[in-house]
Every structure is written in C-alpha cells, then in structure tokens.
Amino acid sequence: VANLGYAACRALSPVYPGDTLNAESEVIGLKENSSRKTGIVFVRSTGCKPDGTKVLEYVRWVMVRKRDEAAPVGGDHIPRLPEAVMASTLGDACPRIDVAAYDFTLAGSPSRFGDYAVGEKIDHIDGITVEEAEHQIATRLYQNTARIHFDQFSAAQGRFGRRLIYGGHVISLARTLSFNGLANAFHIAAINGGRHVSPLFAGSTVFAWSEILAKADVPGRDDVGALRLRTVATKDRPCADFPLKSGNEDDSAVLLDLDYWVLMPR
Amino acid sequence: VANLGYAACRALSPVYPGDTLNAESEVIGLKENSSRKTGIVFVRSTGCKPDGTKVLEYVRWVMVRKRDEAAPVGGDHIPRLPEAVMASTLGDACPRIDVAAYDFTLAGSPSRFGDYAVGEKIDHIDGITVEEAEHQIATRLYQNTARIHFDQFSAAQGRFGRRLIYGGHVISLARTLSFNGLANAFHIAAINGGRHVSPLFAGSTVFAWSEILAKADVPGRDDVGALRLRTVATKDRPCADFPLKSGNEDDSAVLLDLDYWVLMPR
Amino acid sequence: VANLGYAACRALSPVYPGDTLNAESEVIGLKENSSRKTGIVFVRSTGCKPDGTKVLEYVRWVMVRKRDEAAPVGGDHIPRLPEAVMASTLGDACPRIDVAAYDFTLAGSPSRFGDYAVGEKIDHIDGITVEEAEHQIATRLYQNTARIHFDQFSAAQGRFGRRLIYGGHVISLARTLSFNGLANAFHIAAINGGRHVSPLFAGSTVFAWSEILAKADVPGRDDVGALRLRTVATKDRPCADFPLKSGNEDDSAVLLDLDYWVLMPR
Structure with missing residues (x-):
C-alpha cells in the first residue's frame, strides 16, 4: 500500500556510470495492524554490483494487505533498528579526496565542514514546480511502474483524485534544492530515517530547509567530515521561517522530513 | 495525409546502441481514391546499417493528395501483400540465447513459450496517462517533425482542435503495457498488420490487452518459439473485458489493433 | 535582472561530445541607469576546454541592481562593440569539410551557399508549442537554475504571473525551426547581436522567419561560405508575411530578433 519509513541506510561502495546494479530484499519483521486487515512488513534491501560488492543497504517498513484477513500471524516480530547510523561506519562509498585540489569556486560555495555549526538552520530559498510529465519521466528512470504515479484514469476514482508523485522524486527534489546552502555536501553517506509527511501532486512548488x-569525524579520514542533516521539504510554502509543526501537528505544508548524513570537505 | 496500414514488417538483423541506421522507401503500388483528389500510395521501407546490412523491412500504405487532381493515374496497381509474415522467416534479428542462463526471476515472470495457449487473452491491467511534453519528446526522438504533433496553434484550427499523438508512440505504449503478462516476449520479430483505429490526445490514459x-516453431531454433499476438490498445477504458467491437463497429475506446510475432524463451 | 543584448560572439574551436567546458566572465563596462537604482554591466564571457583552448567568446550586457543605491559609480564606461563580427574572422570552429562527400539528400535540402540571395526572406513555416515540462528540462540541461524559470509559486506573485521561458531556449527553438529553409546552415560561426523582444510562456506556439x-567568403576556405542571417521568432503568429514592426513599434508577436553568421557548403 505504501512505504511508511526508512532506517539504517548506508552507502557501502562507490558507483560509476555504466555500473549494473541488482537489488535483493529480505523480510526481517512483521506486525499485524489492529484492523487485522493489513500489517507492517519490515524489509532489508541490499543493492549489489555483479561481482557481489554491496553498494547500498537499507531497511524500510511498508503497509501490506493480508491475503486472507482471518489468517493468524503468529505474533509480531519487530526488528531492533538504530535511531541513527553511527558516524564511525560512514565513508565506505566515498573515495578519499584531495582537498587541496578541490575547487571550492567551481563547486559553487566556499563553505567547508568547519563552517557549519550544530543547530544552524538553512533556508534553501529556491522553489521547483513539478509537472506531470517531469515526475513521470523521473519515476520511469527508476523503473518504478506503480500505477498511482502514471494512471490518471484510475487515480481519478481513488483517494486523491490525482496521480501521486513518487516519494523518491520528492527526496531527489529536496536534495537538489539543498545545494543552495550546502553546495559542498557532495556525498550522501547514510539515511537515518525519513517520513513522507504528506502527498505531493503536479502543479505544486517544492521548497526546503x-x-x-x-x-562527526569519519574514522581514518582527514579529507572529509560528516554532517547529520534534517532536511524538510514543503509544498507551496517558502521556508524562510523553517516550517515544521503547527501546534502538535505537522505543518500542513510539510511533505518530507529526512534525517541523513552527508560528507563535506574539511 | 496519414498512415493507413502496415504489412510484411520483419526485423532482419540485430541493432545495438551506437549503430547508425538509414532508411530508404520505394513506391510499390498506387490506387486512386473515388474522389480523385487523393490516392493511396504503397511504400516499402528498408532500414540499413552503413555496411548495407538490412535491419528492418516493411510495407505501409499512406493517403496522399494528388498534386493535380485532373492528372490521369494510368490504372491502379495494388501490390500483393501477405496476410501474415511466415513463421519460417522469423528470428534473423534475434541472436541465439542460452536459455539455461536466462534469468526468469530478473526478467519479471516465470512464463515461457510453452505456458501460453492459442486463444488465451491477457489483460495488461496498467494504465499510462500521456502528457503533451511526453509525446512531443518521444516523437522528437524519432525525428518525426510533422506539425500535427507539435503545433497547437495550427491544430486548434484543424479537424481535432488538438495536437494528435504520433501513432508510433501509441504502438510503443501498447508494447510497454504488454510487459505485464508477456514479460518474456523480449523480441519483436515481425508485424503482420496494424490499424490506428482512433486518434489519441494528451490527457488520456492508455490501457491494453x-x-x-x-x-509456431522457429526453424533451426530450440532456444525460442514464436507467439503471434493481437494487441489492442484503448483510451480511458480498462481492458478486463477485452474491448474490441461494439456491434459491427469498432469500440469507440479502441486506439490500436496490432498483429505481430514475438519470440519467447522455450 | 535580465540579459539585455549580445554582441561579438564567435565560435573559436570545435566541441565534441564528451568535452568538458568551463566559462569565465570579465566585467568590461558599466553604465548607471537614470533611476540610479540599477545599472548596466557589460561582460565578456569565454568558454574554454581544460587545456585552455577557447571555444566561444561573447559580450552581453545585463541589468543589475545596485547593492547601495547611493553608491557613486565613478562615471560610465561603455565598451566599443562591433556592429557585426567581421566575416574574415569566421570559421575557426568549423573543420574543413569535403563538399564532394557531403550528402545533400541526407542533409534534407539541395540548397547551397550559392542558392541564397541577399535580401531573400524565408518563412520557416512550422510551429512548436512549448510545454512547462519541456522548457524546464531544457533549461536544466544548461544548468540555468534561475527561479523565474522553475518556481510558479513565486512567479505567481511577480510581474508576469507565470514562469518565464529562458531566452536561450527561445534561441534554440528559432534555430531548430530555421532548419526548414536553411537545412544546410550546419554551423553557427558568430552572433552579431540579438534582442529578446518579448517574453515567452508555456502554451504558446513559436514560429520563425x-x-x-x-x-561573404571565408578567407582560405573554398568548402564553405558565410551567410549573415536575421532570424525573427514569434509567438502564436505564423510568419508567411514576415512580421517585425507594427508602425514604429515591435510587432507584439515578436519574441526574438537575432543577427548571426552561419556557414554553408558551397
């Protein structure tokens, strides 16, 4: 039915244009919902190169309909998941860089690891309006063929009445927008957790902060340091005041709340 | 004015990324229409690599305006066209495959040549909604610059009032949709005939069955067998009940009726 | 705020797929506007390959807001710019071609340098309707991230209420349309000047003449000759009557007025 959350995502090896990747998923946990009609399935997915080298590993939990509502489940099994990926495990997918040769002017910003402070908030300022053709083309690129993204005839009869934009595209847009303010965060090393707070539809403009x-230091590395970021994306809502909550509820403009580690030159 | 039909289309040699192809067309028949203003021209087109290797051959007939309506035509000449491409001529463009090494799991379906029965009908289930930007980008890829696909200003004054979607794009969409149910039909070996039953415009959702x-067996080949398929594409009409005719007329939702041969691992 | 004009643009060296290009810009002139709030900055931009080979050079003038309106400017400095690039300097970016091997049939037209006459006007006939997704994708290709092209939320509150289409995309569309009538003008050697006469928005259809x-002869070259062209692009206005002025004003349909040199086989 839907992806509910992510955890323990780590980039494990560099990937280059022309590489072929395969993915395998393993069920690592089950929890029946109180309705007994659906349940939550915990899955660990691993991406590999043909020689078996792991390039990415992550856990997500998805809501799934039970084939037979009356079927017994045999007790819940909820896997223990880390609150965040440990900084000491980061960097395997980032080749050592020569900081002296890194051109901060070409990169678009002089700001390095040392220039950011814990607690600092950054408005990424720019907005991107999403068209149906654009999210469909992007979603095809990832070979995601879920009908909710492509079939307006069926979507018109569904909950939203609209084609829903793929959550992976929302994450990509948030990452793109974050360039303005985090230009040298050139590598995503891990995703600690993430939540698709509300749906996105074509015609809306995405902003982020x-x-x-x-x-954190990355063990054995003096070329890069790790920043743990929370990036929040919104729709039709500039982020100069860092929207997040409205009372105890999520601000209705918030699309995405993502917690991840990036590497940046020192 | 328009493509009316196709016949005798055969893939003759494999094509790989980076190959350069040229096409030549030869007029092989003429038939004046009763209005004497237009006629039907039969054309055989051949696609070749630079070394002269033929990669594709097909016949189509197109409606063309006469330059001078009063000009005599000198009698009709209608070429004899096969009802279908003979199975014994299929397979030249499909390199021999190692079925033991063919990964049916990665391919997306366990169904092989032997698992399909003559008369079986398959609903391809998914729908794809077409945007103006998408069909225009796809049509440019094929270097088709016909104004009816790109020029809304002129189309607004024409028969449809809309940009017409290129028939080649409709065929591509039908082929794409057919993956769900025919995942291992990895090679189109021939097209026996085809008809664009009605026009498609942006905003419609395409379905297929x-x-x-x-x-048929392919002579000398124990790796693949040939399935002759009829694929019907519709607009804004799911295909669970295999729509085709409404009384003696074409069902108004039908876009395309295509008859072709595919190869599938045994 | 906006690009106002171009001059002295010359292609200096051939560029091939896979080449990496960098650009540098130098301020070569300043002129304060009468409002004293903004000024015009003259910039010479140069594109280079990594080995330092110059591939393109051009001058443009752009309107820029003054950081401090009260700041003195110290007198205007307006660079002397040529009315047109001299034909004797053209051709450095065009490798010598073998005209005997040039296939005019494949190129799409038999017309050569000698077939065009000074004063001749050509209606390029075709129209291209621009979608939001298309101009956004094209503009990203050039890494132009100006919000006016991408952010409908902010644009809705601005002067136009719409996303403005990037002027570089308008130039590309005009060049593309000019193929119908100038098919063998295979190389743009220089741009003498250009003016974005009015803004373009999605949904409009672009025409050109x-x-x-x-x-002009190109010194030392008997393979190609140079044509100096004025190409005018319009919106929602076919160009059979070569629209340009309405009284003393620009015709309201005119988008672009571009003056440039192309090379064509002799």
Missing part, C-alpha cells in the same frame, strides 16, 4: 543536527 | 493468435 | 542580410 535544513538543520545541522550533528557533526 | 492481448490475444495469442498462434504459436 | 529569416532574412539573408549578407553573404
């Missing part, structure tokens, strides 16, 4: 949650 | 018309 | 302003 980020907060520096933590800073 | 297929029928297995025939099965 | 050209006039042959001059013809």
